[in-house]
Amino acid sequence: MAINKILPAGKGRKKSSSSETTKTSNTSEQGLKFRFDVSTFRLLGRELITDRITALFELVKNSYDANSDNVTVEFINVGNKSEESKIIISDDGLGMSYTDIKNKWMVIGTNSKRNSRLSPAPYYRAMVGKKGVGRFAVDKLGSTMTLRTKQKDSSSITVLQTDWKEYEKLSEQLDLFDSSDEKNDKKRKFFTDIVNKTWIEVENTERQGTTIEITSIRDPWSKEDVTRAYKELSKLVSPIRKLPFPFQIIIIAKEYKDFEYAPVKSNAIEQATKELTLSFSKEENYQETLRYIKGELKVIRIPFRSFGPIGFKLYYFNQKGKRQFKEKNIGENIDGIKIYRDGVITTPFAEYEAQDIKKRDVLGIDKRRYSSFFDKVSSSDLIGYVDITDKDNPEIIDSTNRQDFVDNPEYRELKNFIIDQLVELENYLKGEREQAKKTTKSNLKTAKEELSSFSNIVLDLKKSLPSEYHPQFNLLETQSRKLKIDIDRGIKEFNNLEEELVRQENLYLSLMSLQDYSVEISHVVRTALYKISGAASFIYRRLPNPDLDASFKRYAKEIYDEMQNLGSMVDFLLSYAKSNIDFVELDIKALIEKLFKQFKHIFDKEGIQTIVEITDTLRLIHNEKFIEDIFENLISNSIKAVKENSGEKYIKCTGTANKNELVLLFSDNGYGIEEPDRHRVFNIYFTNTAEQGGAGIGLYVVRTRVEAMKGTVEIVENEFKPTGATFKITLPFDKTKKQ
Amino acid sequence: MKRESTVVVIDDTVKRHTALIEDLELDYKKAVPIDSPDEAIKYIEDHLDTRMIVILDYKFGKNEPTGKFVLEKIREKSHLIPVILWSAEDIDKKDFAEFINNGTMALVKSKEAHEEILVRVKEADIQLSNSVEGAIEEWLEIHGETERANTFLISSDGKKCL
Numbered sequence: 001m002a003i004n005k006i007l008p009a010g011k012g013r014k015k016s017s018s019s020e021t022t023k024t025s026n027t028s029e030q031g032l033k034f035r036f037d038v039s040t041f042r043l044l045g046r047e048l049i050t051d052r053i054t055a056l057f058e059l060v061k062n063s064y065d066a067n068s069d070n071v072t073v074e075f076i077n078v079g080n081k082s083e084e085s086k087i088i089i090s091d092d093g094l095g096m097s098y099t100d101i102k103n104k105w106m107v108i109g110t111n112s113k114r115n116s117r118l119s120p121a122p123y124y125r126a127m128v129g130k131k132g133v134g135r136f137a138v139d140k141l142g143s144t145m146t147l148r149t150k151q152k153d154s155s156s157i158t159v160l161q162t163d164w165k166e167y168e169k170l171s172e173q174l175d176l177f178d179s180s181d182e183k184n185d186k187k188r189k190f191f192t193d194i195v196n197k198t199w200i201e202v203e204n205t206e207r208q209g210t211t212i213e214i215t216s217i218r219d220p221w222s223k224e225d226v227t228r229a230y231k232e233l234s235k236l237v238s239p240i241r242k243l244p245f246p247f248q249i250i251i252i253a254k255e256y257k258d259f260e261y262a263p264v265k266s267n268a269i270e271q272a273t274k275e276l277t278l279s280f281s282k283e284e285n286y287q288e289t290l291r292y293i294k295g296e297l298k299v300i301r302i303p304f305r306s307f308g309p310i311g312f313k314l315y316y317f318n319q320k321g322k323r324q325f326k327e328k329n330i331g332e333n334i335d336g337i338k339i340y341r342d343g344v345i346t347t348p349f350a351e352y353e354a355q356d357i358k359k360r361d362v363l364g365i366d367k368r369r370y371s372s373f374f375d376k377v378s379s380s381d382l383i384g385y386v387d388i389t390d391k392d393n394p395e396i397i398d399s400t401n402r403q404d405f406v407d408n409p410e411y412r413e414l415k416n417f418i419i420d421q422l423v424e425l426e427n428y429l430k431g432e433r434e435q436a437k438k439t440t441k442s443n444l445k446t447a448k449e450e451l452s453s454f455s456n457i458v459l460d461l462k463k464s465l466p467s468e469y470h471p472q473f474n475l476l477e478t479q480s481r482k483l484k485i486d487i488d489r490g491i492k493e494f495n496n497l498e499e500e501l502v503r504q505e506n507l508y509l510s511l512m513s514l515q516d517y518s519v520e521i522s523h524v525v526r527t528a529l530y531k532i533s534g535a536a537s538f539i540y541r542r543l544p545n546p547d548l549d550a551s552f553k554r555y556a557k558e559i560y561d562e563m564q565n566l567g568s569m570v571d572f573l574l575s576y577a578k579s580n581i582d583f584v585e586l587d588i589k590a591l592i593e594k595l596f597k598q599f600k601h602i603f604d605k606e607g608i609q610t611i612v613e614i615t616d617t618l619r620l621i622h623n624e625k626f627i628e629d630i631f632e633n634l635i636s637n638s639i640k641a642v643k644e645n646s647g648e649k650y651i652k653c654t655g656t657a658n659k660n661e662l663v664l665l666f667s668d669n670g671y672g673i674e675e676p677d678r679h680r681v682f683n684i685y686f687t688n689t690a691e692q693g694g695a696g697i698g699l700y701v702v703r704t705r706v707e708a709m710k711g712t713v714e715i716v717e718n719e720f721k722p723t724g725a726t727f728k729i730t731l732p733f734d735k736t737k738k739q
Numbered sequence: 740m741k742r743e744s745t746v747v748v749i750d751d752t753v754k755r756h757t758a759l760i761e762d763l764e765l766d767y768k769k770a771v772p773i774d775s776p777d778e779a780i781k782y783i784e785d786h787l788d789t790r791m792i793v794i795l796d797y798k799f800g801k802n803e804p805t806g807k808f809v810l811e812k813i814r815e816k817s818h819l820i821p822v823i824l825w826s827a828e829d830i831d832k833k834d835f836a837e838f839i840n841n842g843t844m845a846l847v848k849s850k851e852a853h854e855e856i857l858v859r860v861k862e863a864d865i866q867l868s869n870s871v872e873g874a875i876e877e878w879l880e881i882h883g884e885t886e887r888a889n890t891f892l893i894s895s896d897g898k899k900c901l
Contacts, residue, residue, distance in 0.1 A: 407805065407811075527752055530851050531757065531758075533851045534759050534762075534853040535758045537758065537762075554756065555758055558758075
């Protein structure tokens with residue numbers, strides 16, 4: 001290898017920059033150009049690339065974009081910082097010509113990757129780097145860099161040397177400059193004035209690719225740091241999608257055991273408690289989705305959703321699975337669901353966060369407020385890979401910071417789809433837990449029965465044998481009696497524990513419901529205040545004005561109504577505060593009849609007829625206040641709905657019980673609920689009865705209370721015709737029955 | 740005298756008969772309450788030639804697009820419409836940066852601040868009156884299609900500017 005010729009560093013740049021200076025200082029009429037202060041590179045490099053793992057990731061990603069098959073990341077003497085410490089990243093990719101270096105590498109924010117989203121043939125890789133700032137990642141790793149690059153069939157190696165220390169020196173000098181003094185201007189150097197050495201070497205080999213050698217490293221790399229780099233790099237390529245042209249990363253850190261030569265592999269996940277795979281078919285036009293049906297988690301087919309077909313692999317870990325995973329993969333985290341586009345990671349993009357809790361939750365898995373506390377799975381129970389492609393999922397667009405996607409209807413639907421899968425998994429897990437509980441209970445019962453027949457056999461045997469054998473049998477009898485006592489105690493403990501668990505679970509649910517509710521209450525109070533302050537402001541600013549008398553009257557009434565609303569809200573909160581959270585046995589029929597009686601004066605005044613048809617034997621164990629809230633709100637909602645009826649006015653409540661659940665139908669023949677409103681009537685602050693003082697809280701309370709009881713509420717076909725509304729409330733017995 | 744702007748209030752709780760809308764109707768050419776983000780985007784797209792000020796809520800109902808999305812859509816079509824962000828909730832830091840980057844004119848942090856919103860709308864209207872863009876929009880509004888096609892300026896080298 002011989003140095004052929006040394007090119008003037010930053011060829012052509014120096015000349016043009018000095019002529020720029022002349023122009024600007026001579027004639028201000030000719031305009032001014034932006035000049036980059038040296039702090040710019042700091043901004044780009046150190047702030048956009050937040051840590052050194054991300055920096056390494058950026059450089060490896062560049063190798064991927066350059067069609068490399070292999071990239072080696074070599075750490076040399078990095079345990080302690082010294083002159084011998086080096087990090088070398090070398091690939092066998094396309095390499096760069098001198099012109100590429102000059103016009104692409106040396107130009108910040110080069111958009112060559114943005115112009116073409118695919119790498120050259122035959123690889124056609126979807127380009128991962130798009131910002132054009134990846135090269136500043138080097139500065140995060142060390143302050144000097146030698147880049148050697150060679151293209152296929154070329155005998156020239158272009159070498160570029162960058163010493164970030166020069167930039168730092170310049171930065172320090174600039175701080176001493178008086179920028180208001182025009183005389184200093186010529187002496188002042190900018191970021192773009194610093195010369196980076198470059199030369200061409202000749203090498204007649206078949207070799208191709210780029211090698212970046214970083215010295216004067218910023219920080220030492222411990223074995224743990226190298227392990228961390230290994231683990232993050234193992235996530236670059238999707239473990240479930242085979243790339244047509246494989247991309248292999250190799251880490252070498254000879255000073256550390258296990259890293260003498262370590263090809264980066266995605267971890268085979270063997271410890272998962274449950275492994276689920278969803279695919280799709282473009283030929284048959286279906287997407288697979290999970291559905292929990294009759295105790296089984298099934299994969300069913302549905303039409304493509306708006307976001308397009310996706311592949312999805314999900315691993316769930318229970319406590320045992322997590323323990324085994326941690327034992328097998330030391331330092332590795334169970335870190336949620338990631339999205340890969342065309343086989344390469346998109347989000348969370350090269351994000352390293354040692355504390356799980358600080359991780360961003362772009363898919364909203366951990367933010368689901370309404371899911372049940374006990375059955376919810378979180379990111380730390382899951383490893384998942386969602387596979388999308390540029391071609392099939394064009395509306396799933398990376399956001400500019402690469403930390404999320406652009407918020408659009410398709411992305412929202414994709415998020416909902418992923419959450420739906422988790423909900424089905426949660427239902428399955430819940431079913432499994434309940435099944436396990438039943439099995440234990442039944443095993444205990446069988447053990448008791450078997451022990452009883454064993455005791456009888458022993459007794460029979462004792463009777464049939466001569467008395468000299470009796471002492472041994474006495475011993476057996478005593479032991480089996482003891483055993484029976486222990487089993488009985490076990491059964492009792494099991495039942496007590498189960499009862500206690502149900503009680504605790506319900507208590508948590510009520511507290512959560514209250515927590516959710518308090519957020520919403522503050523929203524409602526705020527909105528009332530907004531209406532009151534708007535109306536009051538209108539009146540005092542516009543008074544007197546005879547043309548606006550009707551408005552003044554309307555706003556005065558609005559203030560009054562809102563005050564009433566606030567008053568009832570306070571009453572409600574007070575009743576909540578006073579309500580007993582203990583669970584009592586309730587006679588549903590008697591309770592509902594009592595609640596209907598409370599409204600008797602309104603029914604009489606409005607001429608409303610009521611029908612309550614509930615089986616006498618229906619008894620629930622629950623918080624009385626919850627049931628009261630549900631029915632008080634349904635009744636008051638129906639009163640508003642039937643008020644304007646010209647003919648008969650009906651409110652009806654029927655209750656039937658089947659094996660597993662109590663079904664309550666609550667109907668009126670009022671003005672009904674329009675189809676477009678059906679999905680939002682249970683939302684807080686949605687109302688169609690604002691004129692009658694409806695604040696949009698009632699049905700929200702109904703929904704939250706029913707959900708807290710693990711039940712469901714929905715609008716079904718109206719019982720009364722031609723208009724009216726019917727609410728169907730389903731309450732499962734297994735959460736409420738006495739154990 | 741009424742000001743020339745149309746004020747579009749995009750908020751899922753706003754109704755026609757509220758003090759804010761009536762206040763705006765008394766002082767401005769028109770006040771349009773819209774409770775659905777999709778309808779709001781459509782309205783704005785259909786009225787791009789109108790001198791318009793937008794009051795935008797930050798969060799809508801569950802599964803509805805957010806104010807951020809609405810603003811992005813507005814900005815895809817026009818950078819000339821002043822947008823006042825109005826929210827009773829704390830704005831996510833990341834979203835806040837995007838609101839600023841997308842040229843949000845003001846942020847009114849409390850929905851009770853009825854008079855503050857009126858002040859902000861007035862400022863936006865003054866800004867529109869004083870801006871060149873505002874003048875061009877008004878010119879477009881006053882002039883019909885045929886008039887717009889007429890020569891408006893002739894440059895020193897004799898080229899006609901439409």
